[in-house]
Amino acid sequence: MFSFKEVQYKDILNIGNLTIKKHKVTSLVGQSGSGKTTLLRLLNKLISCDGGEIFYNNQSLGTIDPVGLRREVVMLPQAPAIFSGSIKDNLLIGLKFSEKPPVSDHQLYEVLKLVKLNKELDQDAEKLSGGEKQRVALGRVILMKPEVLLLDEPSSALDEETEDMIIEALVNYTKENNKTLIMVTHSKKIAKQFSDEIIEIKEGMVVHEEEV
Incomplete structure (x- = not known):
């Protein structure tokens, strides 16, 4: 794939040859x-x-148009943006930016279930905790149905138990829908438990690649 x-x-980076698989x-x-x-x-x-x-x-x-690429390869930064308005507004805004049609409330609740967030769609997104905001942003990305999810x-912002649940749900979503997930993680435990491949970077260079 890449x-x-x-x-x-x-x-910052000096990478000779590297392949990230589809x-x-x-x-x-x-x-x-x-x-x-x-x-x-x-x-x-x-x-x-x-x-x-x-x-x-x-x-x-x-040679690839960056706007078109970013609709297919979507990145969620470590501190994702939360916009003023409701949880529903925040979930739908990614679809709006990528010029995709909105989805039903039922589908929005399904995504909230996927990211383990038990909230009402009309709740104020800015009043959520850091971990809850992170999950809303994650739901926003999933709704866009990108081919590749880039997660930093x-x-x-999650406790260990919630972290395991969210990553497991994400990995299952990726595999069930034939998507590709590339994530930066501080946790070697998470990397070992959920990855197909681990790439270790040190001082800008790939020092180890491992199939799990």
Whole structure:
């Protein structure tokens, strides 16, 4: 799905050859500042490499329209935006941005169930806790039905028990719908438990790749 050929980005990343496979759950692990989030941002052209080339489905990212790419390869940052308004407004706004039709309240409640958030759609999203906001943002991304989900520490604001439940639900969703999940995680336990592949990055370089 993604392949890197001698990719460089500033003094942050220097990756010779790397392949991230389709329809797999891939975890990027490593210390803070190692370049994990930068790698994630390269995958949907939030930033572009200074040297080398990245391919998506055998097509150079340099030749792909970034807006179209970001509708197919959607990134959820570590501190996702929550907009003023209700939970429903926040869930639907991703569909609006990507020019997809809105969905029914029933489908919205199904997504809330998936992300383990027992709330009413008309509740004020800005009054939610950090972990609840993270789950609303996750639901927003899932509703967009991207081919690739890029998640930067998707469970950083959650307690350990909720983290396990959310990641498990995400992984199941990915596999049941033939999607691809690439996530940065601080937790080696999460990476081992839920990934098909683990890529370890140290000082901007891939130092270890492992099939789980």
